[in-house]
Amino acid sequence: MEHLRHAAVAGRFYPADRAILLEELASYLSPAEAAEEALGCIAPHAGYIYSGPVAGAVYAHIKVPRRCIVLCPNHTGRGRPLAIMSDGAWQTPLGPVPIDCELAKTLAEQFPPLREDSEAHRGEHAIEVQLPFLLKRSPQLTFVPIAVGTGNFETLEKLGKALAEVLKAQNEPVLIVASSDMNHYESDRITRVKDHRAIQRILNLDPRGLYEVVTQEDISMCGFGPAIAMLTASKQLGAVSASLVKYATSGDVSGDREMVVGYAGVVVR
Numbered sequence: 001m002e003h004l005r006h007a008a009v010a011g012r013f014y015p016a017d018r019a020i021l022l023e024e025l026a027s028y029l030s031p032a033e034a035a036e037e038a039l040g041c042i043a044p045h046a047g048y049i050y051s052g053p054v055a056g057a058v059y060a061h062i063k064v065p066r067r068c069i070v071l072c073p074n075h076t077g078r079g080r081p082l083a084i085m086s087d088g089a090w091q092t093p094l095g096p097v098p099i100d101c102e103l104a105k106t107l108a109e110q111f112p113p114l115r116e117d118s119e120a121h122r123g124e125h126a127i128e129v130q131l132p133f134l135l136k137r138s139p140q141l142t143f144v145p146i147a148v149g150t151g152n153f154e155t156l157e158k159l160g161k162a163l164a165e166v167l168k169a170q171n172e173p174v175l176i177v178a179s180s181d182m183n184h185y186e187s188d189r190i191t192r193v194k195d196h197r198a199i200q201r202i203l204n205l206d207p208r209g210l211y212e213v214v215t216q217e218d219i220s221m222c223g224f225g226p227a228i229a230m231l232t233a234s235k236q237l238g239a240v241s242a243s244l245v246k247y248a249t250s251g252d253v254s255g256d257r258e259m260v261v262g263y264a265g266v267v268v269r
Contacts, residue, residue, distance in 0.1 A: 003088025003099075005118065009125040010093055014048045014132060018093045024048060025136045028056025036269065038062040039234040040176040042202065042227055043133070044263035045072065045126040050250045051181070051263045055133055057246035058265035064137035065173040067100055069107075069163065071226035072126035072179040074149035079120025081150040082113050082159065090145070092131050100142040103166070103174070107144060111162035113155065120147040126179040126223065134177070148225040153211045156225050160207070160232025167237060178230040180223020182262030188251040194219045195247070195262040202266055203242045207231040234268045242268045 010016040015024060028048070043058045044051035074083070086104035089096040108114045121127070127145045135141050150156070167174050182195040198219050201209035207228045214224045221227070231239075245267055249260040 003118070004096065005085070005088060005090045005121060007091050007093070007128060008123050009128055012047070013125055013129050016093050021093050021132055024052065025132055028052045029060045029136065032060055035061060035063045037173060038175060038267050038269050039237050039239050040178065040230040040268040042178045042180055042230070042264060042266040043130060044181050044265070045129045045179045046181055046250070046261060046263065048129070050253050050261070054246045054248050054263040054265040055130070058267060059133045059137050061245050061267050062175070064134055065175055066138055066140050066142060067103060067172065068134055068141065068143045068175045068177055069146065070127045070130055070143055070177045070179060071146045071148055071229055072124060073222045073225060074120055074124065074147045075126065075222065076120070076123050077149070078122065079117040079147065079149070080115045082115060083117035083120030083147040083149070084108055084114045085118055085121055085145050086116060090128065090131060092135065094132055094135050097131050097135055098142045100144050104144045106166050107162065110166050111159060114146065120149065121145055130177055130179055148229065151225055153208065153228065156228040157207065157232050160229040161236055163229065163233035164236030167233065176230045176233055178223055178226035180221060180227055182221050182264050184220040184222070184261050185259050188249050188257040188260045191249055191260050191262045195264060199244055199247070199264055199266070202227065202231065203244060205231060205235055205239055205242055205268070231268065239268050242266055
């Protein structure tokens, strides 16, 4: 298959060995929940040892459809501000995951600021770490990767509205995944306070409120852009509620409470 994007962080963020990865995924996704359909979700993207239990709780709570849109922040700074890939596949230890070419091209036509750009995705980990979870829950998975390198609220809102317009025209469900960690590299105590201020805006389905609290209160939530786009789209698609399924910090694993990263798992229905 042409345009095969090779895994960039297998063996570092998560196991590169298929059998070991499947065993880890099973532990994070257990116990199985009474999975329900969802419009969107927020799942963290750190190394699985830290964020795997939170991501697993999200994916255990929802039915993962065949088609997904996965939005992530651009940690590398490479490429265009809104970077989409619309053909090929992404390699994982569980096999290649095809890009949903039709859906990707429709999105790019609906919202021209989305530009074809594989460079923004080449070394970016935040979508890649979601794929094993998604693939485990939906073996026929196809997806659209979008890296978000802008923090401009109006642009993010327009992106969300464009996502909703395209998804309204689909004849099957499409899940919108926002890949994001929460506050970075402050104490556990400060991080929990900051994170729950941001989480409250998310639970209120308040994209503008999330933008304001993150920018005004110095909350280093790397994927606030993807979250704003996901929330905007979900509201346009009729979302009525959001629930926090799990929260943790890296200190829960490392024991270091002086400098942590927060992880929130949220489901939007």
